[in-house]
Amino acid sequence: DVKVTQSSRYLVKRTGEKVFLECVQDMDHENMFWYRQDPGLGLRLIYFSYDVKMKEKGDIPEGYSVSREKKERFSLILESASTNQTSMYLCASSIISYEQYFGPGTRLTVT
Amino acid sequence: GENVEQHPSTLSVQEGDSAVIKCTYSDSASNYFPWYKQELGKRPQLIIDIRSNVGEKKDQRIAVTLNKTAKHFSLHITETQPEDSAVYFCAASRESGGGADGLTFGKGTHLIIQP
Numbered sequence: 001d002v003k004v005t006q007s008s009r010y011l012v013k014r015t016g017e018k019v020f021l022e023c024v025q026d027m028d029h030e031n032m033f034w035y036r037q038d039p040g041l042g043l044r045l046i047y048f049s050y051d052v053k054m055k056e057k058g059d060i061p062e063g064y065s066v067s068r069e070k071k072e073r074f075s076l077i078l079e080s081a082s083t084n085q086t087s088m089y090l091c092a093s094s095i096i097s098y099e100q101y102f103g104p105g106t107r108l109t110v111t
Numbered sequence: 112g113e114n115v116e117q118h119p120s121t122l123s124v125q126e127g128d129s130a131v132i133k134c135t136y137s138d139s140a141s142n143y144f145p146w147y148k149q150e151l152g153k154r155p156q157l158i159i160d161i162r163s164n165v166g167e168k169k170d171q172r173i174a175v176t177l178n179k180t181a182k183h184f185s186l187h188i189t190e191t192q193p194e195d196s197a198v199y200f201c202a203a204s205r206e207s208g209g210g211a212d213g214l215t216f217g218k219g220t221h222l223i224i225q226p
Contacts, residue, residue, distance in 0.1 A: 035214050042117075042200055043155070045213035058213050059112060090154065099145065100214065102154040 003027070004093055004103035012109045019078040021106050023091030032074035033100060034058075034066065037088040049074055081110045113138040115203050117217025125225050130191055132220045134201035135183040141203040144177060144184050145214065150197045158187070158199075188222075196224045 005023055008020035019062075035043040047066040055066050059085065063085060067075045074093075078085055088107050092100040093098030114137040124130045135218045136144075144201065145160035168175050172191075177184040188195055197217045198221050202214040 034212075035216075040218060041215075042216040042218040045215065050215040056213075059215065078147075099157040099160065102156070104154050 004091060006089075006091055006103040006106050007095050009104060010107050010109075012111065013078075013081050014111055017078075017081050017110075019081050019108065019110075021076040021078075021089055021091075021108070023074045023076070023103055024072055025093040025101070026072065027093070027095075027101075028071065029069075029093035029095055029101075031094045032068065033092040033094075033098075034064075034074070034076045034077060034091065035090045036060070037090055037105070038067075041106050043090065046076065081108075083110050086110045112115070113141055113203055113215040115201060115215050115217045117201050117220060119220060120218065121223070123223040124191055126191055126193060127192055130186075130188045130222055132199055132201070132222070133183060134185070134203075134217050135181075136181045136203040136206070136215075137182065138203070139182065140205050141171060141215075143204050143206050144175070145202050146175060146186050147200045147202065147216075148197045148199065149219075176211055191222075191224050193224050193226065196222060198222070205222045 004025045033048040034046040037043045044060050049055050049068045065077045071077040090105045090107050094100040117134045142163040147155035148158045149155040157221045172189045174187045198219045200219050201217045204212045
């Protein structure tokens with residue numbers, strides 16, 4: 001079974017803090033993705049990556065950056081957390097042109 | 112960029128009846144259309160997908176239809192059961208350059224199966 005894990009299920013941070021969300025997949029997938037999920041808005045793509053050290057902006061990249069130093073790990077970085085970044089963050093991975101497998105999600109609260 | 116509209120936002124059906132969820136997309140270059148099911152407190156999971164070279168696809172009680180000309184696609188669930196209760200998301204993307212782009216999702220449909 002494909003396994004996508006995220007470093008935390010719940011996280012509480014203060015406004016202005018730098019926040020790291022980590023995602024690891026164990027199936028040697030090329031593609032990795034970060035989404036945020038908000039009630040009534042569905043899932044929105046923040047960033048994705050085709051390969052190590054590659055990154056592409058999604059639909060809502062403002063206020064976020066990413067890092068992919070190893071194929072199995074994709075990190076989402078909030079340089080200076082703000083309250084409007086309170087959300088559920090979902091990581092996903094896929095083999096080229098196949099279904100995306102999602103992690104369990106990190107519920108981030110910024111106070 | 113791509114825009115995906117999904118209707119209805121909530122759908123309540125009697126157990127055993129059929130349910131239909133509809134989506135439209137804006138980017139004529141989109142060619143991959145998956146449907147995800149998300150149960151309460153769980154991660155989204157793929158239930159069926161269709162590519163633009165196919166008009167319809169079935170998997171047991173679930174089917175998806177695609178009309179490329181009208182840019183819309185639909186999910187059909189027959190003989191609904193209590194375990195079908197969940198939020199369903201449609202999505203669209205282009206598959207280009209040998210890799211899949213990220214997905215653009217609809218806002219979701221909360222399907223409620225009434226006993």
